[in-house]
Amino acid sequence: MDKKLCIIGLGKMGSTLAKGLVNAGILKKEQIVGTDICVDNFEMNPVYCNIETLNDNIKAVQQCDIVLLSVKPQVIDKVLKEISSFCKDKIVISIAAGITIEHLEKALPSSAKIIRAMPNTPILVGEGVIAISRNKNVSDEEISMVKNLLESVGRVYLVEEDMMDVITALSGSGPAYVYIIIEALADGGVLMGLPRDLSLEFAARTVLGSAKMVLESNKHPGELKDMVTSPGGTAIRGIEVLENRGIRGIIMNAVKEAANRSQEINSQRGVKFDR
Template identity: 70%
Template structure:
């Protein structure tokens, strides 16, 4: 892939993406420039897989074909004002939470090709979910390039932008729900006499295995549940307890309320680019 990529923001998500791009051999280190306000000039920064780093966003954007904004939404307007004059006909990918395509289009030149992306934290282990939506300037070639780059750290799904708030609530916040469930199952194991380390590992691997079954067996989750649930057995007794406490409603409400909160936050993120 003969492109030059600039990653603006080398925090946890930005640096993880850089690592994934290089380790997967999707891009060579020479194809990536990383910028961060607190980074020093280096032709080979050992902290970031030996990529070139600098603090000058404008210079990095001038030298790049694709700009990936891995920055917090609170500072995105400042960065957009800074780089906008140099983004003509370039691809800009934003992973800033809650910053809409419309918001980005208002700040960037009319010819800019814009992707809004929502990755979740499992990109840290190469198992991310990354939802993307695009503006009208993105053609099939552009889309394929972006997908190839992002697929090095997870599974990429092209969606309509109106779905982004719900995806944020489901796959963006979802790992937090799962961590709570893993912790709770581990507590249950400890309560009944298992050592903590073993109990946590069993709980985590149970989630991992069950998730792979859902993805690979081509069966409805309910059918897979029935495979585990024998008449009068242990699983149905445990399910009875979960259902009596409204486990389904609790999880559905979590997604609903997180979606509403995402919409509230997005409505507060207006933009003034003057």
């Protein structure tokens, strides 16, 4: 790919994307420029993988074909205002939770090619899942190019934008829920006497393997669960505890609340820009 990418905001997600794309070999490190307001951040954080870093968003945007906005929703308006006039012919990808294409369109030139995307942190290890939606200015060829770029770090799905808040809650935020589950499984092992490092390894590998079974076996998770639960055995005793405490409802509510928050982020911000 011969395009140059500018990542604005080299925080957790921006730097993860930079590293994921370079590791995947789809872009050379010379094809990515990253910006952040705090230059010290660059030195502190080794994950920037030697890409060029600037603390000047405009300079970075001017030298790139694709602009990826990876700042918090709370500061995105400020950044959009700063770079807007330099984005006429650019593909602008925003990964900001809750920020709609309509909102981005109001802040950018009418010709801007806008993509709203929702990745998740496992892109760092090439196992991300990424949803993308586009505005009318993005051609089929351009969306294929972006899809191809992002496919180097995960599975990419082109979705209707009205699914984005839920996807933000499920796969965008989901790693956080899964890490809590892994940590709790490991704590359970430690509680019962396993060494911490062994317990964490077993917990993480159990989640990894179980997810692979769901994806590769073509079996419903309930059927896979039944394969683990012998009558009168150990697993069903554990499940009884989880069901008594409402594990399913708790997880469903977590997704619902996160999706509500994604919607709230956009509606609470108003859509008002100085051109």
